[in-house]
Amino acid sequence: MKRKAEKAQAAAPVSAFAARKARQQQAQTTAAASKPNVAEPAVEPPPKRPRRSLEEAAVPPASEENRVQTRRSSRRKEEQLKAEKVEKAEKATQKTRNEQPPKINQQVSEAATPKASEDQAPSDEESEEQDVVEDTNVIGLEAIQNDEEGYESPADTPVQVQDFPLSKTRLNKNNIVYSDEHRLCVRIKEKMSLVMLGHYDLWVKRGVVSLMGAKLHPSSRVYRVYAPSTHSLPVIKCVSGVNGEAEVEFKSCHSGIYRLKDLSPLYQRIWNGKNTAADKLTLKGASPSAKRTFSVLYTSADDSFKRHLRPLHLEKQWSSAIKSLSQRGGRLKTLICGPKGSGKSTFSRYMLNHLLSPAPQTETNYYNTDGVAFLDLDPGQPEFAPMGQVYLVHLRSPVFGPPFSHPSLDSARDGTIVRSHHIGATSPKDDPDHYVLAAMDLMDRYRALQASYPQCPLIINYPGWIFGLGLEVATWLVGSLGLSDVVYMSEKGPAEVVQPLGQAAHQAKVPLTILPSQPTDFVSRSSAQLRSMQMQSYFHMARPSNIDNPLWLEQSLSRTKPFHVHYSGPQQGIQGIMVMGSQIHPDLLSEVLDGSIVAVVAVESPNAVLGHNSGPMFANGGNSAGSHDDPDADRDVDMGDSTDAVPFAGSSTIESSITRTPNEDLPYLFVGAGSSNPLDPKVTHCLGLALVRSVNVASRQLELVTPIAGSTLRGALEQGHNIVLVRGLLDNPNWAISEDYYAARAAEKRHRELTEKLKKNKDAAAEDATLEAEKQVLKDRIRRASKVPWMTVVEDNSRRHREALQREKSLWKLRKKAYPGSDSEGDW
Template sequence: MPSSSTLVPLSAPDKAHFGLPDLPATLLALQAEETIAFLGTCRLLVCRGGVDLLGTTLTASRSNYPVFAPRSHAIPIITALPASPSSSLKVLALPEHFEQTCAQADAVVILQELRSGVEGLGLVVPPFEGIFSPSSSTSEDWGLAGFQPLTSDTYALQPYTLPGSWARAVDGFVPQERDPLEEKLKGRVALVRGMKNSGKSTFARGLANQLTTRYQRVAFLECDVGQSEFTPPGLVALHILTCPHFGPSFTHLLQPYKAHYVGSSSPRADPSHYLAAIDALLQTFRLDVQFIPAYADSDSPAQADQADTRIADVVPLVINSMGWTKGLGARLMQQVEDLASPTHIFEFSSLDGSTNPLDTFQPSSAWASRERQVIPLEPVPPSPRLAQYSAPLLRALGVMSYLHSAGEGTVKWTTALPLCAMLPWAVDPKLAFDQVVLVGPGAEDVVPSEVGTVLNGALVAFVALDEPAEHRPAAHAGHTLPYEQRRAPPSPFSSTCLGLGVVRSFHPTTGLMHVLTPLGPSQLSRARVLVKGELELPIYGFLDHRQTEEERAKGLGGVEWGKVPYLEWGGSRGVGGERARVRRNLMRRSHL
C-alpha cells in the first residue's frame, strides 16, 4: 500500500491535461512491487511505467480503464512493475509540479471516481446488496466515492491470485515485442476447456485481456451459455475486443459482433442448434475478421490510428468452452474442437487429478492430422468465501444487469426504477415481426391461441434476418401474432441475435405488445423474429425494490399479492400447476 506522501489529488487543470472528466481523482507514485487492493469501482490510467492487474500488464498510454471490484468475486490487486527501458518512455508528460514526487517512482497511475451506478444492482438483486462496500475497519478514505482501498486482511474477502501455470501459459501464447514479424502474424486460436468451477472463464478473460495489449483486435467466442462472459446467459456470441476488461461478467456486458440465441443455460435441449450456431460464428470469424484489418471497413485506411503500434493485420481467437464435460457434453465439446481447429488447447485437469473425460473420445482422422499444442493448467477451486454466490444467482444478476444497463457503449446502469415502472416500447407485432418462435422443452405443445399468454412476462430474444422471411405465418383466429406451432428457430447462417428484452404485457384485443429492452430504436427496428426460450425472467425482475417492508407486505404497485399478474404466492394449485421436470439421464452411470 503506498504512503500518503505519494497520494496527490488532481486539480481541474490536471485532469484536463490527462484528458479525464472533471471528477475527483488522485495520482499515485509507486515503487516496484507496491500493491493496491480495493473494493468498489474506479477508473485507472497508467501515466508512467507499468502495473499488473488481474494478470494483465498495463503500460503507460492515453487509455483509461474502468475497474470493478465487488466482494462477490476475487479482489483485484494493482501491482507496480519494476521500471524498464520500454516502460520508461514518457507517453504522457506529467505537469511540472508532479515531477519531484514521481522522479523515483517505478510506476505512476491515476485513480478516478467511476460513477457508473453499478452499486444499484444490489438493490435490484438483494443477495448482492453491498458487494461494493467493505466494513469501515478494512479501508481508508482517499477522497474517491465508491473506492475503498483495503489496508488490512479480512477473512470475508478472496484476493485474486495468478497460478504459475497460468502465467507461463499466457506468456507462451502471446507474442512478445522481440519476436520476428512472421511469428506475430501467425493465426492463433486458443480453446480453453475443462470441468466447471475450475477457473476456465477467469483464465479465458485474462488471456483475452493480455492479447489486447499486443493486438488491436481480439476475437472472443463464448460457448458457455450458462456462464457467459460478455452477454447475458442463453447466447453463443462472437465478440471483438479492443481493450481489456477488468471486473466480473455482469460489469462488462457488450454488444456482440454476432450472436445466436440458444434460449437455455445448457445446450442439452437442442444440441444440433447449438453446434450450428458455433459453426456459423466460426465461419464469420474466418471470413470477416481473422485476416481483415480494422481499417478495411473504413472509408479510408488513413482512419487507422497511426499512434497504435499493436498488431493490426491478424486477429487471434479465444474460445471459452462450457464446463459440461461428461456424456453428451463431452461429445459436443469434441465436435466444437473439430469445428474450431485450435492451434492451442488450454486444458484444466479435474480437481481430483483424474483424466479429463474429453480425452476418452478419439479425434477424427482430419483432426488428428492437424498440429496443436495442449497446455495443461492447474485448476483453481472456488473459494468457500464466495460459495453464497451460486451460479443461478450470478445468472440472475447477469440478466438484471443487462436489462438495467444504460445502453451500448456506456458503462452505466439505471436502477432508480424497477422494470415494472419503466416506460416500455409499444410494439405492434403484426408489423414488427415476421415470426414468433418458441424453443425449449414443451414449446412444441403451445397452440396458437395460447402464445400470447406464454409471452406475457417472458424473457425474449430479438433476431435479425439476413434476408426477409420467405414464409410469414398467418394470424390465427383468436390472436394476432405471426406464430406457427413447432416452427424451428432461424438458421444461424442467415440470422443474428441483436439482444434480449422482456415482454411486459401483450393485449390480445388491441394486439399491442409492451417491450422493455436496452436496445436502441435503430437496432430494435432490425428485429424481424421474436424468440422465447427456456430461460425465464428472474423473480427480481417482477418486484419493486423501492418498496418498504410495510408496503411489500401488502402487495406490489398498489395491487394485492393475490391479484399481481405472473406471480403465484403460497405454491401452485391444480393439475399441471407445478413445473414439469424433464428426465434426461437415460444412460446408466456405467455407460458414461
C-alpha cells in the same frame, strides 16, 4: 573417552515412536529435495482453499499438531519410562516440520481455519448495522444449496471470516501523492500490490502496473474497474517503475450500477462499506461524511461487512501458459475447455487482457493493433452477453470487471459484437445440432473478420459440458475449426475425457495444454443468482452516445416506457413468434408469452427454419422503425408501415408456417414434429433480448421492454430483415417481477431515515402532517407491489415455514420476506 561416550549414546535404545518419526523425517527430507520448485505460500498466499468433500466438511479437520499430541499421549501410557526421549523426538520433529516443503505448511494453515468457514455457506449478508441486515434478510440459504430453485436472494447464513492478507502495500505520508474526497494518487513500489473494493477509474501516470492479466503503461487512457465482493478482487501490482515506483491515480466513478441494490437484494452489500483505516488516513481534512466509491483493503478484516474477500491471484502455470500462447500473435486460435467451475472464464479473461495490453511492444516485438476476437460458446455463463447466447465479439481494449458489469458490448472504443445467436437455454445439450451450426457460423464470421484484421487472434470459450455428447462436440470442434492450441483446465482428468481430447488434438496436429483448475470455494452468489444479476444489469444498462462508459438506470422495468409493436394488421412489425422446445397449443401462446424473456431475431432469408424446404425468394426492405434513441422520446414502433416498402415476390417459407391464434390473432411460428425446429444460424442473427410486459389484444400490440437501441432495429429492417420473437427455455424473470416491491421498500427505508434525522434535529414538529401523509403513501405502494401475480410475501422466515411453502410452491412463485422493523410489516 569422548568418542566412546558418543558411540554409547548412539547405541542407546530408541523408542518405536522416535524411530517412526526419524523415518518420516528422512522421507520428508527426500521428498523436499525432489520437489524444489514448489511455490512458497508465504510469499504469495493461495487465493482459494481446495474443495473438500461433504464428509470432510462435516467433521472439522484436526491439525497435524493435534494428531501428534494424540499419538504422544497414547505412547506415554505405554512407555512412561521413556517420556523424555519422546519429548526430544517430538521437538526434533516439530523443528523439521517448520523446515518442510511449502505443501505441508499449506495443509497446516488450512487445518487451522475455523470450523465455521468449513461447514457453513459464505455470505455477505452481514453488517454491523442491524437494521441494514434486517432490511434484506430474505430467504437465501436454499438458493445456494439448491441452484435450480433460483430464489432471488443471497445466502444469509452468518459465518466466521478469516483474516486474509490482500495488499502488500501500506499507505503512509511517503507514498500518498495527493488525495481528496474523490481521488487518491499513490506510489506503489516494484513487486508490491494494492487491492481495492468497489468501482473506480484507474489512471497510470508513471511506471507499469499489472491488472487482471493486462500490463498498463503510462498514458492518458483511464480504465474503468469493477471490483465487487461477489468475485475475487483484482490485484494492482507494480511491474516496473521510475526509481522503483509506479504512480497510479484512483478516482470515484458514478455509473449508477450501485443503485441496482434498490431493485434486488442480490446487488446489496457487494461494493465497499464504511471507510477503512486506509481510507480515513487519506481523507484527513475532508468532511466526516466523505466516502469514495472504492476502499483500500490491507486484509479481509478491514471490510466493515465482514465478507469473505480474496485477491485474484493467478496460478504460476497459468501465467506461463498465457505468455507462451501469446507469443503466437495473430496466429493464435485456442479452444479453452474443462469441467464446470475449473476457472475457464477467469483464464479467458486474463488471456484477453494480456493480448489487449496497450504496451508499446512485447518481448516478441508483436504489437496488437487488430484487437482480439472472442468466441463465447458458453450460453450458461456468457461474458459479454445475457444468458442463452453464443456470440463472436471483437475486443479492442482490456475489460476489468465481472460479467454483470459488461452484460452487452456496443462501444467503438472497447469492442462490438460481430454476430450473436440465441440458443434459448443455459446448456446446449437439448439441441446440440443447432449449437454446432451456430458455432460454425460464428467461426465463418471470424474468418471474414480476418480480411479486415489479419493479425486478430481468436480465443474460444467452451462450456463445462465436457462429458458424453458434450465431449463428442468438443472433439469435433477441435478437428474442424483449424485451431492452433487446445487448453484443458484440469489436471485430475478424468481419463475418459482427456484421452479422446488428446487424440483429437493429435489428429488435428494441435498441441494440448493441461493446466490445473482454480475453483472458487468462497462464493456469495450461486450460478442462478449470477445469471439473474447479469440479466437485470442487461435490461437496466444504457449507453449514451456522448459518454464512453455505460450507465445503469434504477427505474424498475414496470415504469419504463416500452416499445409498442404491432403483431397483426397493416402495421405488423414482427413476422412471427416461435416457442422453442415442445409444441404448445396455439390457445396457450399468449400465456406462455406474457411476462417472459424473448430473443429479438433478425431473419435474413425466407428459408430460415432448419429442416424446411426453401420457398420463393422475396425482398422486404420496407419495414422501418419509428423508435428514437432518446429514452424519453415516444417509443411506439410501427415496424412495417412505410411508403418505401418493397412488395413481396411471393409467400415466404416462414409465413407459410405461421398459424394465427383464434383469440389473440398472434402469429405462431411452428415447424417440426412434436418439437420446434430452430432458426438457421446462417441466415438469422440475434439483436438482443426483450421482456414481454403485456399482450394488448384490443390494439393487436405487444409491449416490449428492451435495451436494444432503436437504430439497431431500424438498421435491421432497412436491410430487408424481418423480425421474429423466440421464446426459449431461459430462467423465469423473477427479478423483474419483484423490482417494484424492493423499490417500494427502499423508498420507505429512505423516508424512515429522513424522519429519524429530522427528529434528531428537532425539525419534525412542523413537518409531522407531511411526513405522515408520505408514510401512508409509501405503505400503500408497498402493499400494491406485494400483490403482483406469481409472488408471495412471507412474514415468517422460519425453516419449518419455508419447507411448508416449498411443498406448495408453483413454478412462478417467489418467496419474499417482509423485513422486521418495517412500518408496513403488520399490514399485509
